[in-house]
Amino acid sequence: MATERWSSRLGFLLATVGAAVGLGNIWRFSAVVGTNGGGAYLVPYLLAAFVCAVPLLVLELSVGRALRTDVVSAFASVKRRYAAFGWLVVAGVLLVLSYYLVLTGWVLGFAVSWTAGSGTAFAAFTSGWQPVAYFVLATALTGGIVSLGVRGGIERMATVVMPVVFFVLVALAVYAVTLSGWNEAASFLFTPDLSVLGDPALWSAAFGQVFFSLSVGQGIMLTYGSYVDEGTDLRRSALLITVADIAAAVVAGLVIFPIVFSFGLQPTLGTELAFTTLPTAFAAMPFGRVVAVAFFGLLFFAALSSAVSLLEVGVAAATNSTRLDRRTATVALTAGVFLLGVPSALSYSPLDFAVAGTPVLDLVDESVGTYALPVSAILVAAVFAWRADLPAVRADLGPFLALVKYLTPTLLVLVTAAKALGVARPAWRLLVARSRDHPLLALGVALTALAAVAAVAYTRGTRDRR
Known part of the structure; x- marks a missing residue:
């Protein structure tokens, strides 16, 4: 049972917003918007957020508060054999974290480079061992924060970092208004071409982005919900978290797209913008160094807060399922996450570590990163909305109950199937423009299943020794 608690409702909101607002908002949102028709993308995006993601967010928070435990024990409380589902969720989260920390290290490296005045480019950055060094540093920072506990580490970080993130975002957006491409950017972002709404790829990209961005279905919100007090209105909290998440994404678009249009760049370049194209624009624009430091600093803080939430899912499960204390488990x-992430870190280094010509980071992203989240979200909705008998959860959900039981799982299955069948355009490509013949799903599933089986075996062994 979870014994730690948030010190205040504000601390809870800042921590959950910090879990939601990460690279998915500031970097990935603009990339997906750029490759999916600009303003037209906002229609399915907002619909997915408020109709599907919010109910699932309330479900996770409510289950966490009702059971006061981690994601593995929560599944096991419904039926003992469901603990395997919990470990599957944890394994997927930790695998995602292993390469997410590589990206966090890249962002940190660029922030340090621009602060020092060198303004490195991606090719120069990956020609040496800096990506690996910054990956080590990002991993150590994440582990250090989580080891300090819910109040002393996670909440304290969120109360400092999240106000800074939003302040810098707004400041950069104000600066972006002065650029020549601001009107074109605003038109691109807010003027939908309704004719493209019949494209299933657009809907799939929007729904995938919403679930990725809000961190629902990963056990994060369930874990954070176990630390919240009884008097907190979870429906209201979920709406606030969602509004903050969407606001961060839209404001980030109003920062990135004016730069894109002012310097004649292509909004369809996707995720290449952050490390290849935008640095070129920063070098040419007035106050470019200041803007670059603010931009990459903002990205780093947002990425760090999300990385902390991902690690907390595993730590909470480990401390509740074994005799390990928080620091030892962390x-x-x-x-373990570091060892899993080393191949991804080495794939963009002088070693160019790859499998069949594909960088390992891209391979893990295309398999685990693409499918772990929707699969775990389906498990959460199926078990806790259909199989669990939790009156408090039904009361918290209220009118959302029907949505989370029927609509959300159905749409998650459709989105996952669309990705597997190649209907959806890939939105999360890391500096690789070429298409793949297949997503290499089998490797990601095998790695996740292996980690889950090992975790279950270890837990059962520990219980038997008790």
Whole structure:
């Protein structure tokens, strides 16, 4: 049972917003908007957020508060054999974290480079061992924060970092208004071409982005919900978290797209913008160094807060399922995540570590990163909306109950199927423009299943020894 609690409702909101607002908002949102028709994308995006993601967000928070435990024990409380589903969710989260920390390290490296005045480019950055060094640093920072506990580490970080993130976002947006491409950017972002709404790829990209961005279905909100007090209105909290998440994404678009149009760049370049194209624009624009430091600093803080939430899912499960204390569990899991992430870190380094010509980071992203989240979200909705008998959860959901039981799982299955069948355009490509013949799903599933089986075996062994 979870014994730690948030010190205040504000601390809870800032921590959950920090879990939601990450690279998915500031970087990935603009990339997906740029490759999916600009303003037209906002229609399915907003619909997905408020009709599907919010109910699932309330479900996770409510289950966490009702059971006061981690994601593995929560599944096991419904039926003992469902603990395997919980470990599957944890394994997927930790695998995602292993390469997410590589990206966090890249962002940190660029922030340091621009602060020092060198303004490195991606090709120069990956020609040496800096990506690996910054990956180590990002991993150590994440583990250090989680080891300090809910109040002393996670909440304290969120109360400092999240106000800074939003302040810098707004400041950059105000600066972007002065650029020549601001009107064109605003038109691109807010003027929908309704004729493209019949494209299933657009809807799939929007729904995938919403679930990725809000961190629902990963056990994060369930874990954070176990630390919240009884008097908190979870429906209201979920709406506030969603509004803050969407606001961060839209404001980030109003920062990135004016730069794109002012310097004649292509909004359809996707995720290449952050590390290849935008640095070129920063070097040419007035106050470019200041803007670059603010932009990459903002990205780093947002990425760090999300990385912390991902690691907390595993740490909470480990401390509740074994005799390990928080610090020991954090050290063990941080070391494990680091080892899992080393191949991804080496794939953009002088070693160019790859499998069949595909960088390992891209391979893990295309498999685990693409499918782990929707699969775990389907498990959460199926077990806790259909199989669990939790009156408090039904009361918290209220009118959302029907949505989370029927609509959300159905749409998650459709989105996942669309990705598997190649209907959806890939939105999360890391500096690789070429298409793939297949998503290499089998490797990601095998790695996740292996980690889940190992975790279940370890937990059962520990219980038997008790």
